[in-house]
Amino acid sequence: MPISDPSSVVDDSIVDSHPGRGRVVVRRFGARPDSWERLTALLHRAFAPLAAMGLHCRCAGQDAGVTRQRAEAGACFVSVSDGRIIGTMTLQLRDPDSPCTHYRRPDVVTLHQFAVDPSYQGRGIGRAMLAFAGRWTAAHGFAQLALDTPFPADNLLAYYRMQGFSLVDVVHFPGRGYDSAVFSRPTAAGWPASPLTRRTCNSRVRR
Numbered sequence: 001m002p003i004s005d006p007s008s009v010v011d012d013s014i015v016d017s018h019p020g021r022g023r024v025v026v027r028r029f030g031a032r033p034d035s036w037e038r039l040t041a042l043l044h045r046a047f048a049p050l051a052a053m054g055l056h057c058r059c060a061g062q063d064a065g066v067t068r069q070r071a072e073a074g075a076c077f078v079s080v081s082d083g084r085i086i087g088t089m090t091l092q093l094r095d096p097d098s099p100c101t102h103y104r105r106p107d108v109v110t111l112h113q114f115a116v117d118p119s120y121q122g123r124g125i126g127r128a129m130l131a132f133a134g135r136w137t138a139a140h141g142f143a144q145l146a147l148d149t150p151f152p153a154d155n156l157l158a159y160y161r162m163q164g165f166s167l168v169d170v171v172h173f174p175g176r177g178y179d180s181a182v183f184s185r186p187t188a189a190g191w192p193a194s195p196l197t198r199r200t201c202n203s204r205v206r207r
Helices: 036-052 064-071 125-139 154-162 198-204
Strands: 014-018 022-028 075-081 084-092 108-116 144-150 166-171 180-186
Touching: 022 125, 036 064, 036 084, 036 108, 064 108, 075 125, 084 125, 108 125, 125 144, 144 154, 154 166, 154 180
Parallel strands: 108 144
Antiparallel strands: 014 022, 022 075, 075 084, 084 108, 144 180, 166 180
16 A cells, blocks of 8 residues: 655645555544554554564553653654554654664654554555655654664564664663664655645644
8 A cells, every 4th residue: 555755745644545455644643533542552463473572562562641652752643544543653853861872863853653553564554654754854854764673573673674774773772671773764865855834843843
């Protein structure tokens, strides 16, 4: 299910429709009619394979209150198909308190709570969401999109490398029983900025 370039919109959402492949929308999460409980259940499903490996990411077991707290620390987006949320991600601006040096850089946006429902994986939805995240990051004047994933999860390391990310650090975050691989990708590398309006940037991004 490909998702088109967001350059023609000013509300941070993108829509695409193809015969036989369905319609997908990436838009801001809204408490109504969206549900923190349903979003949390999606995260639990998506992160269950990592938990089964003994890699207990917060997303695998956090409650709805934690999901909301983490989402509201940045800009939370969801992918929707036929009225159902099938993916999510939260984009957070510079984190000056992060134990990761790269995350403290003023030109970096970090990606958190990134997940696609297992029943929709393998259809290019995650790739399209990452592309949108890169364009959103560039449009807001930042140079890098970064994220972390469990270092022992070889399949995820390979996936992010395939999406053009490079390993920049390995960090042991507090509360995690594993090392995390920190990946980053320049927004200029194939992610052109979209002309979001000043109103959108000012009203929807917390600096």
